[in-house]
Amino acid sequence: MPGARIASGDRVTLRTVETEDVPFLQRAGANPELRYPLGARLRNREAIDVSEEEAGTDRFLVCLDGEDAGPGRPDPDDVRRIGAATAEGIDYRRPELGYWLIPAVHGRGYGSEAVGLVVDYLFRSYDKAAVGAGAFDHNDASRGLLESLGFVEEGRRRKFMFVDGEYRDMVQYGLLRGEWEDG
Numbered sequence: 001m002p003g004a005r006i007a008s009g010d011r012v013t014l015r016t017v018e019t020e021d022v023p024f025l026q027r028a029g030a031n032p033e034l035r036y037p038l039g040a041r042l043r044n045r046e047a048i049d050v051s052e053e054e055a056g057t058d059r060f061l062v063c064l065d066g067e068d069a070g071p072g073r074p075d076p077d078d079v080r081r082i083g084a085a086t087a088e089g090i091d092y093r094r095p096e097l098g099y100w101l102i103p104a105v106h107g108r109g110y111g112s113e114a115v116g117l118v119v120d121y122l123f124r125s126y127d128k129a130a131v132g133a134g135a136f137d138h139n140d141a142s143r144g145l146l147e148s149l150g151f152v153e154e155g156r157r158r159k160f161m162f163v164d165g166e167y168r169d170m171v172q173y174g175l176l177r178g179e180w181e182d183g
Helices: 019-030 030-039 110-125 140-148 177-182
Strands: 007-008 015-018 060-066 079-086 096-101 132-137 154-162 168-176
Touching: 007 060, 007 110, 015 079, 015 110, 019 079, 030 154, 060 110, 096 110, 110 132, 110 140, 110 177, 132 140, 132 154, 140 168, 168 177
Parallel strands: 096 132
Antiparallel strands: 007 015, 015 060, 060 079, 079 096, 132 168, 154 168
């Protein structure tokens, strides 16, 4: 059952990740349509530990809430999990975003709304000058999402990771607080 509501947009809600959400996170992470473009390693349920908060990391479950879903722990029938987002490094540097949505909802604008809510949350909650994110050079959808929200390409890490049979470049993006507030 998803946890408490952190932020709500027009269609998407960010909720806390609870232990009961681990099977969803594990199944989605095992999906080759997600794992290969993200360069994520396959993890079992024990490797996805949400019971202990990782220092400097905020985790969010991306949900579509039904009419009856309240701000607290909603009934599972009132919430549909569609993805996850994280912000890492909050305690000691600028936060770095990570995010994914299940393939069934790709191309509907949920990703832009969810990442926008995370950026809003980070700038409201932490005194940080910027937020960063990375996307593999071949992941046009993720790069387009970041650019549509005002993120600017800051660099490239060449042959950063072996993904889906070949070495891929990681394109690094950044968004300054002032750019977000003025946008």
